[in-house]
Amino acid sequence: MIEVHQLEKRYRDTVAVRDLSFSVPPGVVTGFLGPNGSGKSTTMRVIMGLDRPDTGTATINGRPYAELRHPLREVGALLEARAIHPGRSAANHLRFLAQTNGIPLARVDEVLDRVGLSEVARRRVGKFSLGMGQRLGIAAALLGDPGVLLFDEPVNGLDPEGILWVRNLLKGLAAEGRSVFVSSHLMSEMALTADRLVVIGRGALISEGTVEDFIATTAGTSVRVRSPRTAQLRQLLEAQGASVTDDVEALDVRGLDAAQVGEIACAAGIALHELSAQTASLEEAFMSLTSDSVEYHGRASASPVPTGRQAR
Amino acid sequence: MTTLTLGSTTPADLPVGRSRLIASEWTKLRTVRSTWWTLLAMAVVTLGVAAIAGSAVTHNWHTFSPVQRLTFDPTGITLKGLLFSQLIVGVLGVLVMSAEYGTGTIRATLAATPRRGRVLAAKAVVVGALALVAGEVLSFGAFLLGQSLLRAPAAHATLSQPGVLRAVVDGGVAVALLGLFALGLAAIVRHSAGAITTYVGVLLVLPLILQTLPTSFSQPILKFMPLHITNTVTSVVAVGIQGPSLSPWAGIGVLALDAAIAIGIGGTLLVRRDA
Numbered sequence: 001m002i003e004v005h006q007l008e009k010r011y012r013d014t015v016a017v018r019d020l021s022f023s024v025p026p027g028v029v030t031g032f033l034g035p036n037g038s039g040k041s042t043t044m045r046v047i048m049g050l051d052r053p054d055t056g057t058a059t060i061n062g063r064p065y066a067e068l069r070h071p072l073r074e075v076g077a078l079l080e081a082r083a084i085h086p087g088r089s090a091a092n093h094l095r096f097l098a099q100t101n102g103i104p105l106a107r108v109d110e111v112l113d114r115v116g117l118s119e120v121a122r123r124r125v126g127k128f129s130l131g132m133g134q135r136l137g138i139a140a141a142l143l144g145d146p147g148v149l150l151f152d153e154p155v156n157g158l159d160p161e162g163i164l165w166v167r168n169l170l171k172g173l174a175a176e177g178r179s180v181f182v183s184s185h186l187m188s189e190m191a192l193t194a195d196r197l198v199v200i201g202r203g204a205l206i207s208e209g210t211v212e213d214f215i216a217t218t219a220g221t222s223v224r225v226r227s228p229r230t231a232q233l234r235q236l237l238e239a240q241g242a243s244v245t246d247d248v249e250a251l252d253v254r255g256l257d258a259a260q261v262g263e264i265a266c267a268a269g270i271a272l273h274e275l276s277a278q279t280a281s282l283e284e285a286f287m288s289l290t291s292d293s294v295e296y297h298g299r300a301s302a303s304p305v306p307t308g309r310q311a312r
Numbered sequence: 313m314t315t316l317t318l319g320s321t322t323p324a325d326l327p328v329g330r331s332r333l334i335a336s337e338w339t340k341l342r343t344v345r346s347t348w349w350t351l352l353a354m355a356v357v358t359l360g361v362a363a364i365a366g367s368a369v370t371h372n373w374h375t376f377s378p379v380q381r382l383t384f385d386p387t388g389i390t391l392k393g394l395l396f397s398q399l400i401v402g403v404l405g406v407l408v409m410s411a412e413y414g415t416g417t418i419r420a421t422l423a424a425t426p427r428r429g430r431v432l433a434a435k436a437v438v439v440g441a442l443a444l445v446a447g448e449v450l451s452f453g454a455f456l457l458g459q460s461l462l463r464a465p466a467a468h469a470t471l472s473q474p475g476v477l478r479a480v481v482d483g484g485v486a487v488a489l490l491g492l493f494a495l496g497l498a499a500i501v502r503h504s505a506g507a508i509t510t511y512v513g514v515l516l517v518l519p520l521i522l523q524t525l526p527t528s529f530s531q532p533i534l535k536f537m538p539l540h541i542t543n544t545v546t547s548v549v550a551v552g553i554q555g556p557s558l559s560p561w562a563g564i565g566v567l568a569l570d571a572a573i574a575i576g577i578g579g580t581l582l583v584r585r586d587a
Contacts, residue, residue, distance in 0.1 A: 050422060050587040079419055083415065092343040093417075097420060100421075
């Protein structure tokens with residue numbers, strides 16, 4: 001269980017995270033979603049005790065990271081893909097970590113086997129591909145068999161097979177009763193992996209809840225209506241409790257489904273030129289939610305495309 | 313966790329212990345090539361200088377003036393190569409800390425051991441121990457190699473002569489203390505290039521700058537410069553060293569103080585700063 005409470009973190013002039021509260025319960029995969037630069041990595045570093053928050057708290061199983069006696073046995077993290085000395089072998093990297101927390105050295109071979117790196121255990125990490133480096137990072141996270149796991153963009157640089165492997169690994173870890181917290185800037189990836197979502201933009205919480213809730217409340221469904229008597233139709237729909245917005249010669253209706261809109265129009269004798277249910281994809285929902293909070297827009301692109309540097 | 317297989321071999325309630333941390337830091341130190349390259353470089357240069365000095369003096373003894381023969385220090389000259397060990401051990405001490413920042417390993421290290429002061433302390437133990445062993449082996453090795461090449465009529469020294477054993481032992485101690493000083497600098501600076509530059513600056517450049525200043529100003533400071541001290545402690549005959557010097561014990565004390573201050577500041581910053 002990870003609990004973040006009213007967290008705020010500033011780096012000189014920039015506010016990386018502000019008033020952020022959420023929790024990561026055991027037994028499910030919680031996706032941490034936000035555009036690049038939205039504060040995901042900062043939040044994870046604060047949870048891991050690497051960066052000190054200006055205000056607020058982040059606790060693991062009820063205690064701040066610094067108070068954990070054997071942190072690696074309670075929390076495992078993949079924070080940066082290749083934050084490993086290139087001259088050291090994979091086995092030796094895991095060995096020194098195991099030694100600090102009194103983890104039996106036999107565990108090193110176990111986790112290397114689990115991530116499929118047994119055959120290259122003695123090879124220097126500098127010779128590893130991006131995907132192998134990522135797998136080694138995951139092995140390090142699993143080393144202490146922790147109940148809480150954090151993964152910062154774990155599928156970056158992986159091939160399709162590797163992505164599928166990570167997806168199944170995360171679900172499997174959650175099914176074993178662990179709290180799994182995974183960040184991504186790709187909604188599509190989270191849609192396939194996560195049960196719950198914590199969405200942030202510009203360091204502030206946008207939404208927290210199940211994936212289903214997220215789709216229902218934000219993507220939602222709307223009905224697109226075109227009619228020669230738009231103004232009159234709008235009044236009728238709003239009288240029925242719908243929220244209506246103008247959308248270039250059409251109305252975008254929320255709160256009523258297509259059938260209800262059609263019935264209302266028919267009863268009033270209003271002709272309809274178009275009546276269609278709009279189901280926004282999860283990706284669109286995410287885009288619309290975070291479009292205001294994307295820090296670095298692509299220049300030639302009208303739609304909000306997250307670009308630029310990694311959050312720090 | 314259902315799959316938890318730990319705790320059967322280790323007491324689960326022990327905090328991250330000091331001996332475990334030292335074992336971990338030793339694993340880190342011995343599993344990168346730079347450690348062994350720097351030690352090899354120290355050995356080659358230090359022993360090489362001793363061999364060259366010993367045979368060159370033997371060969372050129374007949375050209376020495378009477379005064380030169382009287383003030384010749386057979387101990388000091390064979391330990392001159394330790395200067396290079398003192399420079400190279402700085403690279404070793406710096407890399408132990410700065411390579412973690414350069415590669416990002418520091419995050420894994422500090423996540424495994426949130427008590428950061430202990431991380432630096434464990435590093436100091438392994439760096440200090442390795443540098444002390446290397447320093448003593450090279451100091452004794454250089455002395456014995458050099459003396460074996462100093463043949464009559466040239467004067468040579470033995471460990472039983474007054475002050476000789478102290479000079480040879482201190483030569484190794486100085487190497488260890490400078491390695492610790494470099495470790496502390498790296499904890500402050502956090503970048504390999506910056507820390508090595510600072511280290512070389514303190515050892516070599518600072519004395520050169522001081523020497524351009526008026527003697528009345530520079531001389532009282534010069535005797536506290538690390539290389540001036542190491543030159544003093546590895547000498548038995550105190551001729552040819554410019555200006556006033558600290559006694560060997562005071563000199564070693566100053567080097568130890570330098571190391572303690574650097575590690576103290578570095579440790580404080582390590583605890584306070586974001587990793």
